[in-house]
Amino acid sequence: MAGARVLGTAGPKKAKKAAATTGKSARFYPADDVKRPLPSRKNNKQAPKIRSSITPGTVLILLAGRFRGKRVVCLKSLETGLLLVTGPYKVNGVPLRRVNQAYVIATSTKVDVSGVDVASFDDAYFARSSSADGEGEEEFFEGDAAKPAIVSDQRKADQKKVDAAVLKAVEATPMMKGYLGAKFSLRKGDKPHKMVF
């Protein structure tokens, strides 16, 4: 029979609609009304948006966290939207680190980091290794004595490699090393909303 072949799995509405166009009633209706889920909007496969003022080589001022107030060089933005940043370590003690752009002021000062190879660093590099050591109870009762951070040799080696290239660019600009070593703070009379960074 030359009727519109309407598959009932598409939904009863579609069947009725098709029937309306052909003028013939649909051949098949599903037995039960099965609700179809709405199309999901969670298909955001774009890279997270980074402020246009933050590019590789921008000097950033960290506003929160352990290194708040430090001026630091941005190396690249990672897939999760965090920024990869380095002091350089010798200049201000900030290692290769991830930082959220929300807690950062981007200055208009740029350092040339084109000679730095940061392709190998990604979020997995910084993922915390699950600590399999120590009985939880013992540690808990010991108290909050600050345990010295154990920095892996690989991290130290990577730090040296990256910083060598960054330091070359930093030392090329007069006063840049001193600038990166100095901490940022608001002084009397400073109006942050009027300051140009």
Next chain:
Amino acid sequence: MRGVANARILFHHFPCHISVFLTCPSLFLPSFLASPNSHPTVPAKRKHANTQINFTMSFSRYVEVGRIVLVNYGPESGKLATIIDVVDQNKCLIDGPEDITGVRRQVIPYRRIALTNLTVKIARNARAKTLKKAWADAEIESKWENSAWAKKLAAKSTRANLNDFDRFKVMVARKQKSAIIAKKMKQLA
């Protein structure tokens, strides 16, 4: 007294078709004060052969056709303009000239302008072309740029636009300067 904060209207050319609201007879004070009889006597050593330098309390910068003004408020703030006509006791007509300062011909209240000590010789309602020529003849642009007022404004805007790195460099320079001064002071002490 309304409107006129720091200017006195000097009606050099009294235009008959512009109605002037004279609510306050004190507007005529300048001419009264300007009469030589009211000035205190000048100490002899200051008298020159031809002119007498009088230190009085009268005004020296008048709202007049040709007065160069600095616009303080509004979209044209920070720019120079010339008064080419007076409307009434609250507002006047100014023109850049537009090619030189970017201020178009417009009526502006005195509240929004500040008189400078520069003037150009023009007739009332001068055309832009004549105005430009008068500006070039009087070398207003260079005179303004060399004035202390303009230099202060320039310094203020530079300071406001310093970037974070620049502010660091300024801080270092100030420390070096004070170190040199302290060293010298120690020597002298």
